[in-house]
Amino acid sequence: MPAPPVPATHRGGEAAALLQSFPPRTPSISWPQTEASREEVVDRLRKPPLRPARKEAHIQRMVGVHLLLGWLESLPGTTWQQRWNASPASVSYDGWREPVFAWAAAHGRPPGRAWSDAGLLALICADVIRPSMQWLAGNPSRHLRPALAATRDPGGFARLESDIPAHERATPNGSRAMKYIAQIVAACGGVDDIVVGDLLAHPKLQERSHGGSGPVRLAYTWLRNRGQFPPTAPVTLHSMTARTGPISPAGLIDRYRMRCRPIRDLLVDYLTERQPSVDFTTLNTIASHLGGLFWADLEHHHPDLDTLRLPTEISDAWKARVAVKTVRRRDPNGTIQTVTEPRRSAPGVKSTVRSFYLDLAQWALEEPERWGQWAAPCPISEAECGTKKLEQRQKSWSDQRTRERLPVLPVLVRTAERRLREARALLDSVDAVPPGSTITVDGKHYTLPKASYRVGGPAYIYDTNGVRRSPRTEEKHAFFAWATIEILRHTGIRIEELQELSHHSIIRYKLPTTGEVVPLLQIAPSKTDKERLLLVSPELADVLSAIVSRVRQADGAIPPIATYDGQERVWNAPMPVLYQWAVSGERRPISSNTIRRALNATLEASGLVDKHGKPLHFEPHDFRRIFITDAILNGLPPHIAQVIAGHESLNTTMGYAAIYPADAIEAHRAFIARRRQARPVEEYRVVTPEEWDEFLGHFERRKLALGECGRAYGTDCIHEHACVRCPVLIVSHSERSRLEEIEINLSDRISEAEREGWLGEVEGLRVSLVALQEKLAQLDARQQRRGSPVFLGVPTFDQLPGRATI
Structure with missing residues (x-):
């Protein structure tokens, strides 16, 4: 049997959708x-400006033009x-001269590479011909941009350069970005006429190599910041070819190329029905379980299957297959070895399939015309989904x-502080000397390049082995590794919550008792929809202050940037997030992969190993477990740790806490000791016989003529023994006749009081009569409930199989 088809990918789906919304110029x-x-x-x-100043250059151009x-x-x-x-x-820049040289040779004209290149550049600058973007992207000439800026659209290039900071244009990326803008102008014309689609369709945007797509993204940022693009334009072109964007239920299911169209349509309808109540990650998981691990697997082994009513042998075989998976190690x-190991997500897959069948059965009762034909016995029992x-x-x-x-967390903290201190010392030393110098930091020698493209200093230096290093990049990674470790160990927040921290998350709260102002950290909802506030300790305040000082601009404000929600595949509104930095002139949020790489570099420098002697590995979520465990210990x-962690259930919090049984016992004993110290000593003495008799006598004095008094121990009667009016009187049904006699008596007394004009007496008697009638109604309702039959689902004798009534 052939191998199952590989699921289709939606990688680059957002770029394709944007190209439809923002097409390039024709x-x-x-x-x-x-x-x-x-x-x-x-x-x-x-004539000027197309005529160059140098006579030799003009002659060369004209020869090539002719x-x-x-x-x-x-x-x-x-x-x-x-x-x-x-x-x-x-068609392509490579080999474009060959047909020209062939024609020149056939007509007795001497071919020349320099002449043809100079002539073609002159024709492009004169707007006589416009090569395609694919052709221009392959042209490595460094003369195109300055020639176009001087001849084709000098005003547009001048306005663009005035809107771009000088230090960004001076970098290699900035120079290439200006070149790519010139290529677009050469192909379509006009700097001010460039549209979003021109950059989306640029061939270099598809490249992932160094120096490929980066300048295109920088050029897009320049043009977007100057207000040239509409507000609906994408925030950034970073990772454009990797982002999928929002995926519809049909797109999630069609990845698995199902043969049975009715089942495919059913799964799409099912996901569409579930979509409003779940997030995209959950919806994607459901689609993966139902479309990939369930139905695509069944179709692979049973190509003609077209019903959800699975025979026992088919469902049993599927359960055996889904319980394991094949991996390559x-x-x-x-x-490389191919091995089979248990699938840890198998119970979750079975639960999803069982929910699918049960949902269809329930919906078939509510909308039989839509779902009735798909109701089928569920092949998975509840016991098979046990986890x-x-x-x-x-x-x-x-x-x-x-x-x-x-236990090794202090070592990791000290290592992060040391790496940050060393990285800052190296960067300060580099910035303090001129280009081409040699410096010594911590006993290591470094050489600076003789020329620098950066206004603030060199981007790279070289150690004694000739290895190129970037002191600014190393300092940035060391800083955010230190900041991440400090924030995670002091708060226990999730990594997605860490990335969502903004300047607005730091708030002040005034204690109502003392009037003291304390800082609080507001955690935005990520996994759940509940916001929470955390008290900022002095150590955490130092870290947050350092981050704010680092990302703050010259005007004192943190620039708002849009962040991409990888869980929902959508862009969030611009916010002054703390985890951001500038890359090639573009303000970007720091990704989770970058944070993990910085943590791994710190762990590698710490030299920590596990019990097997291998390098110890930390995940950001490990700090959350450590925080909860340390707090409870x-x-x-x-229950306070539950609120701080933002868990829905206390069981989840206790699942994070790694506590030994001995620790639990000692903690419980310590709690009892603290409670006894806080409570009065008299509560822990031996009960005297008089107190015990008083306690038992309370229950004896609760017995009344109409029933029993339900007041609590140690409390007095609040109705001065007017039991008919008391709501805590528990009336016995055997005393109904007595209540009826009291009702008749109260009615007679009300008539007498009205006849004699005792209006105050009438009001009090009517209150007693209303309370009495409520108690009679309660007795009737209670007796009716006791006498009414309740069907518990147990069949009667005549409903048993093989039995018949006579």
Whole structure:
């Protein structure tokens, strides 16, 4: 049987959707300059600004222009652009000179590379021909941008340069960004006319190599910041080819290329029905379980299957397959082994499939015309979805991981502080000396390059082995590694909550008792929809202050930037997030992968190893477990830890706490001791016989003629023994006749009081009569409930199989 199909990927889906919303400009084939005659073109090139100042350069250009114009005249077309498009030279920059040289050789004209290049540049600057973006992207010439800026659109380039900081244009990325803008102008014209699609369609944007897509993204940021693009334009082109964007339920299911169209449509409808109540991550998981691990697997082994009513042998075989998975592992000798291991998510997959069947059954009752045909017996029982053993193994693994990392946390903290101190010392030394100098820091020698493209100092230096290092990048990573460790260990927040921290998250709170102002950290909801506030300790305040000082601009404000929600595949509104930095002139949020790499570098420098002697590995979530465990071990009540951690259930909090049974016993004993110290000593003495008799006598005095008094022990009667009016009187049904006699008596007394004019007496008697009638109504309702039959689902004798009534 062939291997199951690989699920289709939605990588780059956002870029494709944006290209539909923001298409690039369509290249023109006719405009006044390309419609000009040969004499008009030559005449324009002989005048400024198209005529270069150097005579030799002008001669070289004109020789090349005459060569290219003669070659183009031999091609079909009415304009120079049509002739260029008809030539094989317009397909790609590589080898474009070959047809020109072949024509020159056939007509007895000497070919020359310098002449042809200079002539083609002159024709582009004169807007006689406009090569395609694909052709221009392959042109490595460094003369195109300055030539176009001086001849084609000098005003547009001047306005653009005035809007860009000088230090950004002076970098290699800035220079390449200006070159790519010039390429767009050469292909479509006009700096101020560039649209979003021109940059989205730039061939360099698809490259992931160094120096490829970075300048295109920087050029986009420049043009967007100057207000050239509409507000709906994408925030950034960073990772454009990797982002998927929002995916519809149909897109999630169609990844698995199902054969049975009705089942495919059913799964799409099911996901659409579930979509409003779940987030995208959950919806994607459901689609993966139902579409990939369930139905695609069934179709792979049973191609003709078209019903949800699965025979027992088919469902049993599927359960056996989903319980394991095949993975590839690399051995120490470098060979790759294919092994089979248990699938940890198998109970979750079964639970999703069981929920799918049960949902269809329930919906079939509510909308039979839509879902009735799909209702089928569920092939998975509730017992098969049990996760108790898996949760126990997970708890054991989590506790062991926490116990291994909690004792070495101080070492990791000291290592982060040391790396930051060393990185800052190296950067300060580099900035204090001129280019080309040699410095010594911590006994190590470094050499600075003789020239620097950066206004603030060199981007790279070289150690004694010739290895290039970036002191600014190292200092940034060391700083945020230190800040991440400090924030996570002092707050226990999740990594996505760490990335969402903004300047607005730091608030002040005034204590109502003392009037003292304390700082609080507001954690935005990430995994749950509940916000929470954390008290900022002095240590945490120092870290937050250092981050704010670092990302704050010259005007004192933290720039708001848009962040990408990887869970929902959408862009968040611009916020002054704390975890941001400038990359190639663009303010970007720091990604979770960057944070993890910085943590791994700190761990590598610490030299910590696990019990097997391998390097110790920390995940950001390990700090959350460590925080909760350390807090509870030091006396923080678990329900307070639950609120701080933002958990829905106390069981979740206790699942994070790695506490030994002995620790639990000692903590409980210490709690009892503290409670006894706080409570009065008299509460812990031996009860006297008189107190015990008084306690028992309380229950004896609760017995009344109408029933029993329900007041609590140690309390007095609040109705001065007017029991008929008292709401805590528990009336016995056997005393109903007595209540009826009292009702008749009260009615007679009310009539007598009304007859005699005792109006005050009438009001009090009516209150007693209303209370009495309520008690009679309560007795009737209670007796009615006791006498009414309640069906518990147990069949009667005549409903048993094989029985019949006579």
